[in-house]
Amino acid sequence: MIGFKLRKTLSNYYPDRGSTGDVNFITWFDKQLIKNFNISEPYVLVIGGGNAALCAAITAKEAGASVLLLESAPKPYRGGNSRHTRNFRCMHSEPLGELTGKYEEEEYFDDLLKVTKGKTDEGLARMCIRSSQEVYGWMHAHGVRFQPSLSGTLSLSRTNAFFLGGGKALVNAYYRKAMDLGVEVSYESNVKHLEYDNRRIKSVIAEINNKDVTFRPAAIVVASGGFQADIDWLASAWGEAARNFLIRGTPYNRGVVLKNLLDQGIMSVGDPTQCHAVAIDGRAPKYDGGIVTRLDCVPFAAVVNKNGERFYDEGEDVWPKRYAIWGRLVAAQPDQVGYAIIDSKSLELFMPSVFPPVQGNTIEELAQKMQLPSSRIRRTIDEFNASCQPGNFHPTELDGLSTRGLNPPKSNWARPINEPPFYGYELRPGVTFTYLGLKVDDQARVQSKEGPVENLWAAGEIMAGSILGEGYLAGFGMTIGTVFGRLAGQGAAEHVR
16 A cells, blocks of 8 residues: 555544544645655546556646546456456558558447447547547557457457457556556545535545545546446346346446446436346356456357247357347346357367366257256257258358248358257356446546536546447447546646646
């Protein structure tokens, strides 16, 4: 913990903030504590510790501001959901670094429209898309290194830039850069309240070392994520089915800052039932399983519910454009569970799972091991196999190898599941982040009914619902966080100056 020698001396005498007569002492104490950070007033306070927060902090510091970053997680778990990422989606008009070919604005925007079904702010979306080409170089200049697309993700080689070492390496690179620049960082610092009055944030109260500390920054960037780790909040939006969801991201994103601001009348955007939710391994932990728990076998599988019935087209489109719909699809099934069944010829076609699949020498044996109705599964697979049509199979692109006379159909990669041994995976909804958030403008300024909040900016998941009204596009969350993090940091620094 940085700068808390004073607290160790006075912790036993720190008064209850609710007591009368303590205001002068609290003000003096808070000022002494803040002096222990290497910051000077006026300063920028960044709330959050992931990609968006770090981009904001680095940008604000490079623009000449004094910056303090409050991260709620302990240092080993810093970085929020960003430490679980692998890539970001990047526009480019020619090959760029490890990116192949070109991926221009109209194609990028069209891909976004397909997954969001048009539920997006076109102005913000296009600005974010255009800015993604510029941030590639900025990321590299700040310590991020890239690598070719991974085995099993070849369809992304043109659209997504992969981080060498994954999201954890990106987070570590940014923290190193931030510390080198002189950004002050305080871990295990839980922001509880932002005092909002007359279109300004007057103060911020954070719990640090079990005591409340008041900060009075000149500008604030909130980049503290969604509310997905608060299961009660999820259940209030989704119903009790949400208690069966797994949270594949950080357990520290509980929406405390988001709720605090919304309760004070800051404008919201997005639907609380919309989120980035994917189908993950049912054996994953309740929280923080990360990207390794995602299952990418669906395009090559027949996916059934607990009753042995297929419920959606597994081959509707290439996986990076459809993987994010499968969390919601599984969530709508009985007990919020599904089962993907493949045979031996498909086992090596996708990223390997962190847990080994269930294996059976026959479909019936596999069904029994997965506690599914054997006769119904046998009938479903037989019907599926009989509907598969001849054609050429291409696992990394749309191949038109489809079923005929089957409901629901399978539009691509439809091959009979007939070569033992057979393999199965249990699927559960894995929530990454929620889309209910703060409304922002094209400078990342947070909006109130009266207009922009004068000294408040937002970046990352806490405002992503402005662009992601529904669905998800692989790597786009990191793009939003990087673009709006830089905008927020620049705006906050200019305000301080």
